[in-house]
Amino acid sequence: MFSPRTTVVAGLTAAALFLTACSSDSDSSTDAAGDDAYTVGINQLVQHPALDAATAGFKEAFADAGVDVEFDEQNANGEQATALTIAQQFAGKDLDMVLAVATPAAQATAQNITDIPVLFTAVTDPVSAELVDSEEAPGGNVTGTSDVAPIGDQLDLLKELVPDARTVGIVYASGEVNSQVQVEAAREAAGPRDLEITTQTVTTANDIQQAVEALGDVDAIYVPTDNMVVSGI
CATH class of the missing domain: 3.40.50.2300 (Response regulator)
Structure with missing residues (x-):
């Protein structure tokens, strides 16, 4: 469906930039103490080898970069209503970032979370899905990678x-x-x-x-x- 390697590189770069920004803007006690620990939610639509590889690559990128992250990983088991529920639950938690895997999960997450960075992957056309304004200038708090096929x-x-x-x-x-x-x-x-x-x-x-x-x-x-x-x- 898409290249896990692309997801690793893009996820690492975007996540590092986003979390660095979050850290610089935060005045929490953990940041003051120099303990850069983050909590990242993952809203994956369904279990499938390609999507699983994307999630695994994203998580490995943090480990490779030496970033301390606790993951709140949820799977909607192919149900869009469940993906929406997960997104709503994430909105009520103290997360630093959310990764949404697959278009329906990304749409649900973007609609419910507007105050922290949202990354998506395994999305074919993020513009048609109304996740971003354009590929060149996503706008808002949402960005990610596309798996569009030739x-x-x-x-x-x-x-x-x-x-x-x-x-x-x-x-x-x-x-x-x-x-x-x-x-x-x-x-x-x-x-x-x-x-x-x-x-x-x-x-x-x-x-x-x-x-x-x-x-x-x-x-x-x-x-x-x-x-x-x-x-x-």
Whole structure:
């Protein structure tokens, strides 16, 4: 889905800058004593190897930098309502920063936490998800890394591997903005490559098998960086 290495580097750089700023602005007794200990919340949408790697890389970056951090790590188990509850709980805690992993978790966190830094990762289009004003100037207290895929290049590879392919099926979660963006990008990229995109949507992981069967006789199936679909395969 995305590069854990990118997450490590970006997480380390952004976290160091943010926490340094927090430290300089704070007059707490721990800072006065020179004890730079921080508490960081992690709101991860679902357990999946790629998302787990992002979270692990983020945590390892602090250890590598020698920064003392206590992590409050929560997993929403694929439920957007749970991700919202986690974000609301974090808003009531004395945290220095929150990492949100995946678009729905990032949206819930950004909507509820405005007074401390919020980092996101595993987000395809942070602008469409209304997390940032733009990639160049995020604005506010939210920033992070994108896992946007080169869909045109991927479809080129498909045509190279299966020259006779004409129809491509996509199953995606209708409630995930990142998936909606990718489907539209796939449609735009498909036309010039003489491909037709057909889709089926799901609202729960239990719907995936039925949705795949409903695609019918397609030549290939494209799996976007859709948290629900990828975790349910």
